[in-house]
Amino acid sequence: MEQKIDFRSDTVTKPTAGMLDAMMNAKVGDDVYGEDETVHSLETKLASMFHMEAGLFCPSGTMTNQIAIKCFTQPLDEVICDQTAHVYRYEGGGIAYNSMASVRLLYGERGILTPELIEPEINEDNIHYPKTSLVVLENTVNKGGGKCYSLDQIEAVHNLCAIKGLKLHLDGARLFNALVATGDKAAPYGHFFDGISICLSKGLGAPVGSVLLGSTAMINQARRLRKVLGGGMRQAGFLAAAGIYALDHHVDRLAEDHQHAKALAHALAQANYVESVMPAETNIVLFDVVSRYKAEELVRALDKKGILCNTTSAKTIRLVTHLDVSSAMIDQTIEVIGKLEI
Numbered sequence: 549m550e551q552k553i554d555f556r557s558d559t560v561t562k563p564t565a566g567m568l569d570a571m572m573n574a575k576v577g578d579d580v581y582g583e584d585e586t587v588h589s590l591e592t593k594l595a596s597m598f599h600m601e602a603g604l605f606c607p608s609g610t611m612t613n614q615i616a617i618k619c620f621t622q623p624l625d626e627v628i629c630d631q632t633a634h635v636y637r638y639e640g641g642g643i644a645y646n647s648m649a650s651v652r653l654l655y656g657e658r659g660i661l662t663p664e665l666i667e668p669e670i671n672e673d674n675i676h677y678p679k680t681s682l683v684v685l686e687n688t689v690n691k692g693g694g695k696c697y698s699l700d701q702i703e704a705v706h707n708l709c710a711i712k713g714l715k716l717h718l719d720g721a722r723l724f725n726a727l728v729a730t731g732d733k734a735a736p737y738g739h740f741f742d743g744i745s746i747c748l749s750k751g752l753g754a755p756v757g758s759v760l761l762g763s764t765a766m767i768n769q770a771r772r773l774r775k776v777l778g779g780g781m782r783q784a785g786f787l788a789a790a791g792i793y794a795l796d797h798h799v800d801r802l803a804e805d806h807q808h809a810k811a812l813a814h815a816l817a818q819a820n821y822v823e824s825v826m827p828a829e830t831n832i833v834l835f836d837v838v839s840r841y842k843a844e845e846l847v848r849a850l851d852k853k854g855i856l857c858n859t860t861s862a863k864t865i866r867l868v869t870h871l872d873v874s875s876a877m878i879d880q881t882i883e884v885i886g887k888l889e890i
């Protein structure tokens with residue numbers, strides 16, 4: 549078997565020749581001294597796209613999320629998020645460690661939070677209760693199978709947060725997938741959120757990096773926190789150049805990944821070993837295996853046929869489409885899905 553087809557995550561992409569070229573030719577300086585013009589270009593490019601005042605380039609989305617949560621809370625505060633949220637499940641317990649805040653978990657439909665879900669969970673001012681200070685949304689929702697928020701849904705949550713005096717942060721690791729899928733503009737996001745975290749290393753295909761967007765005051769504080777966490781990088785323009793290249797060349801093509809995910813979901817829905825498939829809105833396909841099989845058995849069977857994917861629970865499997873999965877590979881995978889016997 550030649551090269552395996554890798555659906556484990558959209559983080560597995562390798563830089564394209566064009567991206568490597570842009571990286572090699574980047575103008576760099578010491579970014580801790582504020583002297584790297586390529587990092588500065590990336591930060592201002594995204595900030596202006598989202599009508600935010602400022603941006604901060606960080607090594608990972610975990611760092612941008614954790615810094616934002618720290619900026620928007622005080623110790624003993626409480627953060628509201630969905631129980632599937634990356635900030636809660638996959639950031640190593642960082643909210644407790646970095647921000648000394650507690651978390652109130654909600655159960656949204658495919659991870660989507662609404663004012664109706666949030667409002668009853670906002671603590672009233674009482675010394676017994678932690679002070680609710682922040683709501684975190686995720687778009688697209690990773691564990692919701694790449695589900696997108698509509699701008700109306702976001703506006704409704706924003707309005708509640710404004711009335712209640714809460715900050716609103718967006719874990720937008722895959723925000724560009726949501727923008728491409730919905731056709732929504734970037735600018736309203738800057739209006740609705742106090743902080744936005746965007747990953748360049750997911751579907752956009754850059755090797756490293758995330759950008760945090762917010763007000764100038766918030767980003768100034770975030771820059772201090774990035775330094776404390778060891779995330780101040782020197783000639784980081786080589787990496788930022790990959791991010792700029794990704795924004796210029798890899799956004800529109802996300803539509804192709806979404807088509808691919810729909811095609812996979814369609815094929816899986818017909819397979820007799822599949823119980824149910826979540827509708828694929830963006831580049832993530834989540835499906836449950838029928839009860840006589842374990843998800844990990846199916847993952848092993850697919851691996852033998854040259855297809856890599858991960859389980860996300862005992863019965864659930866996730867496939868993620870990306871830049872390094874071609875239409876020919878999708879055809880090949882659909883053929884395997886149709887013929888597979890386990």
Ligand SMILES: *Cc1c(COP(=O)(O)O)cnc(C)c1O
Binds near residue numbers: 609611613719721
């Ligand atoms: C990948 C991801 C992040 C950030 O992950 P890093 O690996 O730290 O860059 C944050 N939120 C979501 C929803 C993600 O999928």
